[in-house]
Amino acid sequence: MSVAISYSHSDSEFALELTQQIFLRGGQVWIDQCEIVAGESIYDKLQEAFSNASVVVAILSPESVESFWCKKEVSSAMTRELDEGRVVVVPVLLRDCEIPYFLKDKKYADFRESFDKGISDLMPAIEKYGVPNAGRIEAGSDDFTNDFSYETIVKDSRLTLRFLLFQHSSKMPISIFSDVEFRFNEAASAEWMRYHATGNDAFGEMTLVEWACRHAADEDWAVVLESPDPVTQQWLVRDSNRGFECELVFNCRRLGDETGRATIVRGHSEIEKILDVVRTRVRPPDP
Structure with a gap:
């Protein structure tokens, strides 16, 4: 902050x-x-x-x-x-x-x-x-309240953004915990470094996640939870024109009472909810 x-x-x-x-x-x-x-x-x-x-x-x-x-x-x-x-x-x-x-x-x-x-x-x-990287999204039509945070990790000149989401509802017998990582390659990370150099870290992070979500929109970016056991799925997003790559790692598990039914968690829509909140808190760079 x-x-x-x-x-x-x-x-x-x-x-x-x-x-x-x-x-x-x-x-x-x-x-x-x-x-x-x-x-x-x-x-x-x-x-x-x-x-x-x-x-x-x-x-x-x-x-x-x-x-x-x-x-x-x-x-x-x-x-x-x-x-x-x-x-x-x-x-x-x-x-x-x-x-x-x-x-x-x-x-x-x-x-x-x-x-x-x-x-x-x-x-x-x-x-x-x-702090633009933590907050709560109140329940909408799905009756779930979403608490979230994300952290920025830089190692060996590569950027990783890690999102933690906890979805819960007083009307539902289950809650859902998700851990989503956006692991960017050196070219995409260098783009963030340019924002970082001017003090616009959060705007750079938001820009890269928006890029990844946009390019992942054609994927079936969803996790099916059929039991309380954790499920992990991975996708690779590429932009050959810019040389950008992002590995999406989606870890998810269901908590609470066993319902006997599968639960589908759509990562793309959940990250979009967070971006909607973060956009209101992050100031774009001055022209």
């Missing part, structure tokens, strides 16, 4: 402490005191940081709400919220102040009395809104 911090320099000591605590909890934090070097354009670096961050933490104090730069940073992030249709700005109340009108309806992390209380309020919000 990438986090940018908007703050007044009168609050710089607090901002540095907050940066350290978010970092210790697994966040990648951008703060201008650490990231801008002599000779670089402050405006350009701020624009880049606040455009690419998954979450913008806005530290609110009497000084910050009057700061020209803070107003610009937060208003830019709020514009992203409208464009992307998701939460980008998470307010932090450091000292009593007049909260800007466009933040008034947001729940803030309250640091006024205790840093520990504030950080316990803040981290769940960062983890919820700052």
Whole structure:
């Protein structure tokens, strides 16, 4: 999760402490005191940081709400919220102040009395809104709720994306656990490396999975579960024009009561559901 911090320099000591605590909890934090070097354009670096961050933490104090730069940073992030249709700005109340009108309806992390209380309020919000690779898809016409996560694995210059899906329903006697791996060859992995070099990892991952799903659409990409025993199937997807290859490895098993009937899990449609969610959270690269 990438986090940018908007703050007044009168609050710089607090901002540095907050940066350290978010970092210790697994966040990648951008703060201008650490990231801008002599000779670089402050405006350009701020624009880049606040455009690419998954979450913008806005530290609110009497000084910050009057700061020209803070107003610009937060208003830019709020514009992203409208464009992307998701939460980008998470307010932090450091000292009593007049909260800007466009933040008034947001729940803030309250640091006024205790840093520990504030950080316990803040981290769940960062983890919820700052991580595009985990979430829940509420039940649709099939009555199944889908919990998912995915991880990025790079080894020997080759990219693997691993999706974990857990499908469950209060109306059904069974649940389904799936483990899907997209194992890309060096040519496809190099495409992701180009996105990675510009800080657009998640967009690159989504682009490659969309490519693999599109080329696998003609395959009967399904697993039939006839018992609680795990089932594994593999497919190979190729694009000879680009030199891309992807090995799809689909591990699946059924949990719960034995029904005596076969269960069909269609991997393509399940991954598409996840992509629909991830698309709303991932910002495309700037042109």
